[in-house]
Amino acid sequence: MADGRGACRRAVDEALAAWAGLGYYARARNLHACAVRVAGDHDGRFPDSEEALLRLPGVGPYTAAAVAAIAFNRPCAAVDGNVERVMTRLHAIAAPVRAAKPLIRRKTEEMLPADRAGDYAQALMDLGATVCTPRAPACGACPLAQDCAARAADAAGAYPVKEKKAAKPKRRGAIFILRRGEAAMVTRRPQKGLFGGMTAFPATPLTRDTAPEDWLDFAPCAAGWRALPEPVVHVFTHFALQATVFVARTRRTEPTGPDCRWAARGNLDKEGLPTLMRKAAARAGLIEGD
Numbered sequence: 001m002a003d004g005r006g007a008c009r010r011a012v013d014e015a016l017a018a019w020a021g022l023g024y025y026a027r028a029r030n031l032h033a034c035a036v037r038v039a040g041d042h043d044g045r046f047p048d049s050e051e052a053l054l055r056l057p058g059v060g061p062y063t064a065a066a067v068a069a070i071a072f073n074r075p076c077a078a079v080d081g082n083v084e085r086v087m088t089r090l091h092a093i094a095a096p097v098r099a100a101k102p103l104i105r106r107k108t109e110e111m112l113p114a115d116r117a118g119d120y121a122q123a124l125m126d127l128g129a130t131v132c133t134p135r136a137p138a139c140g141a142c143p144l145a146q147d148c149a150a151r152a153a154d155a156a157g158a159y160p161v162k163e164k165k166a167a168k169p170k171r172r173g174a175i176f177i178l179r180r181g182e183a184a185m186v187t188r189r190p191q192k193g194l195f196g197g198m199t200a201f202p203a204t205p206l207t208r209d210t211a212p213e214d215w216l217d218f219a220p221c222a223a224g225w226r227a228l229p230e231p232v233v234h235v236f237t238h239f240a241l242q243a244t245v246f247v248a249r250t251r252r253t254e255p256t257g258p259d260c261r262w263a264a265r266g267n268l269d270k271e272g273l274p275t276l277m278r279k280a281a282a283r284a285g286l287i288e289g290d
């Protein structure tokens with residue numbers, strides 16, 4: 001049992017390492033969890049209905065409908081950003097996209113042909129990607145031009161109606177890089193939360209703002225910490241982070257916590273560090289900047 005858990009942990013680590021730098025790390029964990037579920041509950045075969053697909057880890061309404069329609073020709077309407085653009089223009093939908101989602105879905109379903117659901121899904125996506133583009137749609141080449149309300153009003157550019165974007169909150173924090181010879185101390189992040197389960201440098205709680213006077217409280221140990229002059233900046237989906245990088249050297253051999261270890265500087269590139277941590281490592285001169 002312990003071996004099974006170890007193998008599972010290694011497989012998750014491999015998925016996270018392969019995903020490193022792409023952001024949205026929950027996707028790598030979901031990919032692994034989904035593979036485990038398909039292997040365990042579905043005899044290694046992907047379920048072929050939208051409902052069953054929706055029960056898989058990491059599969060949301062769009063993915064479930066797209067896989068059901070394209071892979072299994074099920075009569076499902078897959079609505080992505082391209083399809084939303086086509087539908088809001090075709091029907092001159094004046095509500096902002098978020099509020100209009102149920103209407104967009106209904107309109108997409110109304111046009112669904114009885115038999116070629118997969119072709120329909122792909123055709124709509126391609127139409128949005130190549131003809132009904134965000135700027136300068138090629139209405140003259142569009143097979144829907146005769147029925148398009150936005151084109152009739154010469155107002156394709158007015159759709160989809162955008163919501164006003166709220167400014168992302170700014171947060172401050174610190175990252176601690178403890179050096180020992182040619183090694184740096186890394187830790188494994190908790191499974192839940194930002195960078196869940198990934199290798200990283202110790203840091204303040206990055207999802208909330210912390211005041212500069214509190215930063216050293218989160219340092220992994222007492223040391224002659226020195227703040228590097230320019231913080232690294234990273235923009236996440238819901239907030240922008242400005243992280244000051246602290247560096248220190250130590251002669252201690254033991255790591256400072258149960259999830260900490262020394263990573264050889266030459267191996268840092270293979271540790272699957274998230275982009276923010278790579279920026280910090282580059283700022284500290286441990287790796288080349290990306």
Ligand code: SF4
Pocket residue numbers: 086089090131132133137138139140142143144145146148149150151156
């Ligand atoms: S006619 Fe123009 S605006 Fe309307 S769906 Fe086609 S490309 Fe888009």
